[in-house]
Amino acid sequence: MATPEGSPDLRGKVALVTGASSGIGEALARALAGQGARVAIAARRGERIHALADELTATGAEVLAVPTDVTDESAVQSLVAQTVARFGGLDILIPNAGFGYRAPIVEGDTARWKAMLDTNVYGVLLSLHYGVPHILARGRGDVILLGSVAGRTVTTGGAAYSASKSAVRAISEALRQEMSRKNVRVTLLEPGVVASEFQAVADYPPGFIDNWLGGTPPLLPVDIASAVLAVLALPPHVSLNEILLRPTGQTNP
Ligand SMILES: NC(=O)c1ccc[n+]([C@@H]2O[C@H](COP(=O)([O-])OP(=O)(O)OC[C@H]3O[C@@H](n4cnc5c(N)ncnc54)[C@H](OP(=O)(O)O)[C@@H]3O)[C@@H](O)[C@H]2O)c1
Incomplete structure (x- = not known):
């Protein structure tokens, strides 16, 4: 449900955001809590998420910080269980944790590729596998996935990162089809x-980034959070399935 101003009223909703110790995930946690959601936040750096939880709690929000490595299946299972135990369910799941690493295929660090694919792909699948059943138990809800423009195009050195975000694109579309008659928007x-x-x-x-931006400003994490709030403010029968958002000055990729 949207407020008259177009922001979603998330009072009574429970959100879970992974990768909330910095950047987009942190901005999402702030935005969701600001709209009244109770928010579980996860990342490996426990001190960061505990500090964020303390800060938001001091403003009257309800926030649970759970140090979690999303590549660890039992940790993800426990994260979801702790969220549901504390807040009584789950309505909004944002498996945002991820990172990038670029290198030509013959030069790449194979261990770094594996860690990236484990985080960006397997970590997302684990978060969905354990989280989505609780959204289904509520009868409706939202899943928001972080792909990338790199999931649609690839540039030299970007094989593994683009592969990981193309995988997120595939996961998102499969989940959309699986959830379409179950009131879960993806x-x-x-x-x-x-x-x-x-x-x-x-x-x-x-x-390196300036090659893409030519001195123009990048997006800020809060811009991504604004897009998420806009998605959540739509009426339940409207599902905005894909959003490609670039900084205005980004020509390529
Ligand atoms: N920034 C961009 O230009 C851009 C563009 C398109 C898409 N994205 C995507 O947006 C998402 C967020 O990125 P960001 O820009 O906010 O980067 P960021 O500031 O580096 O944040 C990444 C977050 O992921 C967490 N993380 C990484 N590995 C993890 C693991 N194994 N388990 C749990 N948490 C883990 C990090 O926390 P810990 O280190 O504390 O675990 C951190 O909170 C990523 O999926 C990224 O691929 C970013």
Whole structure:
């Protein structure tokens, strides 16, 4: 349900966001809590998510921080169980945790590829496998997945990251079909460049992003959060399945 201003009224809703220790996930947690949702936040850096939970709790929000590695099946199972035990169910699931690593195929660090695919693909599948049954138990709800413009196109050095985000695109469409008669809306967000810790984690060389932006501003995590709130504000019979959003100045990819 939307408020007259067009923002969703999320009071009484329970959201679970992975990768909430920085960037997009942190902005999502803030935005969802700001609309009245009770929010479970997860990431490996426990001190970060506990600090965020403390900050939001001080504003009157209900936030549960659960240190979690999304590649660890029993940890994801426990994350979902703790969320449901604390808040009584689940309405909005955002398996956002992920990272990038670019390298030509003959030069790439194979262990880094494996960690990235485990996180970006297997971690998403685990989060959905354990989380979606609780949304189904509510009778309706939302799943929002973080793909990337890199899931639609590939550039040199981007084989593994683009493969991971193409996989998220496939997972999103399969889930959409599986949920379409069950009142669960599925949205794939495919951002271009978003300023976050992503670029540092990916070890992008200085100036790399500027090749894409030409000195124009990137998206901010709060822009992604605004798009998510817009999706959640739509009437229940409207499912915005795919959103490709680039910074206006991003020409390629
Ligand atoms: N930034 C961009 O340009 C961009 C563009 C398109 C799509 N995306 C996607 O958006 C999502 C969020 O990225 P971001 O830009 O917000 O980057 P970010 O600031 O680096 O945040 C990534 C988050 O993922 C978490 N994470 C990584 N591995 C994890 C694991 N194994 N278990 C649990 N949490 C893990 C990190 O927390 P810990 O390190 O504390 O675990 C962090 O909270 C990713 O899926 C990314 O691929 C980003």
